[in-house]
Amino acid sequence: MAFVAHQLFSGFSSSAARNVVIKSVTIIGGGQMGAGIAQVAASTGHSVTLVDTSDDILKKSIETIEGSLRRVVKKKFADKPEAGEEFIRNVMQKVLTSADAASAVRGSDLVVEAIAENLKVKQDLFRRLDKLAPPHTIFASNTSSLSISDIASSTNRPDKFGGLHFFNPVAMMKLVEVIGTPATSQETSESLMNFSKVLGKTPVSSKDTSGFIVNRLLVPCIVEAIRMYERGDASKEDIDIAMKLGAGHPMGPIELADYIGLDTVKSIMEGEAKDPDNPLFASSDLLNKLVAEGKVGRKTAEGFYKYK
Numbered sequence: 001m002a003f004v005a006h007q008l009f010s011g012f013s014s015s016a017a018r019n020v021v022i023k024s025v026t027i028i029g030g031g032q033m034g035a036g037i038a039q040v041a042a043s044t045g046h047s048v049t050l051v052d053t054s055d056d057i058l059k060k061s062i063e064t065i066e067g068s069l070r071r072v073v074k075k076k077f078a079d080k081p082e083a084g085e086e087f088i089r090n091v092m093q094k095v096l097t098s099a100d101a102a103s104a105v106r107g108s109d110l111v112v113e114a115i116a117e118n119l120k121v122k123q124d125l126f127r128r129l130d131k132l133a134p135p136h137t138i139f140a141s142n143t144s145s146l147s148i149s150d151i152a153s154s155t156n157r158p159d160k161f162g163g164l165h166f167f168n169p170v171a172m173m174k175l176v177e178v179i180g181t182p183a184t185s186q187e188t189s190e191s192l193m194n195f196s197k198v199l200g201k202t203p204v205s206s207k208d209t210s211g212f213i214v215n216r217l218l219v220p221c222i223v224e225a226i227r228m229y230e231r232g233d234a235s236k237e238d239i240d241i242a243m244k245l246g247a248g249h250p251m252g253p254i255e256l257a258d259y260i261g262l263d264t265v266k267s268i269m270e271g272e273a274k275d276p277d278n279p280l281f282a283s284s285d286l287l288n289k290l291v292a293e294g295k296v297g298r299k300t301a302e303g304f305y306k307y308k
């Protein structure tokens with residue numbers, strides 16, 4: 001799939017002190033999160049370029065976006081199927097794909113990174129993109145657990161760098177955490193807050209602290225659930241039923257781990273385990289085994305559970 005450089009760089013105001021109005025967005029990583037972010041950005045009128053490492057992966061990303069749009073349209077245009085089809089066509093036209101991050105970022109107001117949860121890999125990517133993106137371009141990471149300051153330190157634009165933490169599935173989850181570091185400028189934070197609102201999300205702001213808001217509270221729940229299952233205190237089914245019916249969660253913590261992806265869960269755990277003061281993240285034999293077997297949850301049709 002060839003990259004088509006149609007995007008007009010249009011939203012930047014001449015004054016460096018003014019907010020960047022985000023019109024064109026490059027999303028790096030076309031997996032669960034990147035595809036979802038591309039979908040909501042295109043659905044709200046942004047020109048989107050979705051980047052991944054190969055055309056085959058990007059083809060799957062496009063299928064994922066179209067599949068999710070069909071579910072959205074089924075409700076939104078319940079009585080007008082033709083209008084729904086037209087909506088899908090219009091949204092899909094706004095999503096270009098490219099396996100070449102370097103050309104994709106050249107006309108972009110915002111770059112959102114949603115690649116693997118690995119500090120060095122994210123730093124390497126941003127170090128490269130920093131040299132290619134225009135000076136006004138804001139960089140944002142969708143990291144679940146890494147420090148935004150650490151990722152931003154690979155660039156020369158820490159003032160134009162923030163966290164934009166979406167939730168899975170992006171099409172359905174209303175929250176975005178906007179993370180500012182001590183170096184993030186007020187204009188950048190405001191631009192990211194405004195962008196999130198334009199996407200139809202509710203943004204909250206958080207300092208660049210471990211887990212931000214949601215994961216600081218959610219991750220211990222998932223960790224304890226997996227340990228409880230490993231110890232044999234309860235079956236995985238009962239743990240999930242208990243948290244759905246007893247705590248009102250839409251998914252149980254073990255189902256949710258499968259939904260997030262056990263590869264991502266393992267990367268988060270290993271990143272956090274570097275803190276010797278936090279025994280919460282000691283390794284889990286069961287999690288390691290599932291990941292080693294390629295059973296990383298829903299995306300591979302098997303994790304703790306099997307999926308059709």
Ligand SMILES: CCCCCCCCCCCCC[C@H](O)CC(=O)SCCNC(=O)CCNC(=O)[C@H](O)C(C)(C)COP(=O)(O)OP(=O)(O)OC[C@H]1O[C@@H](n2cnc3c(N)ncnc32)[C@H](O)[C@@H]1OP(=O)(O)O
Nearest residue numbers: 068071144167168169171222223226250251265268269284
């Ligand atoms: C021992 C050591 C362990 C170490 C552990 C370390 C832990 C690490 C943890 C990492 C955490 C990282 C997390 C990440 O940074 C942040 C997150 O994203 S957390 C995840 C947040 N998400 C959730 O909590 C999801 C909860 N689930 C739900 O809200 C719902 O279940 C659902 C996903 C919306 C699905 O709903 P269901 O009712 O279950 O199922 P349905 O299939 O019927 O769907 C309902 C409704 O929604 C529509 N829909 C669902 N998915 C999509 C989609 N992708 N696109 C479009 N529409 C979708 C569907 O069509 C249905 O519509 P309806 O038919 O009702 O009109």
Ligand SMILES: NC(=O)c1ccc[n+]([C@@H]2O[C@H](COP(=O)([O-])OP(=O)(O)OC[C@H]3O[C@@H](n4cnc5c(N)ncnc54)[C@H](O)[C@@H]3O)[C@@H](O)[C@H]2O)c1
Nearest residue numbers: 029030031032033034052053114115116117143144168260
């Ligand atoms: N899965 C979740 O529930 C969830 C929720 C919020 C945030 N996150 C975070 O979002 C990020 C992505 O998670 P995901 O679940 O979408 O992962 P994923 O495995 O579904 O997708 C990651 C994609 O990035 C691509 N990729 C890897 N390196 C790349 C590179 N250098 N250039 C371009 N593409 C590259 C991979 O090919 C893959 O398609 C992670 O940082 C994760 O912590 C995940």
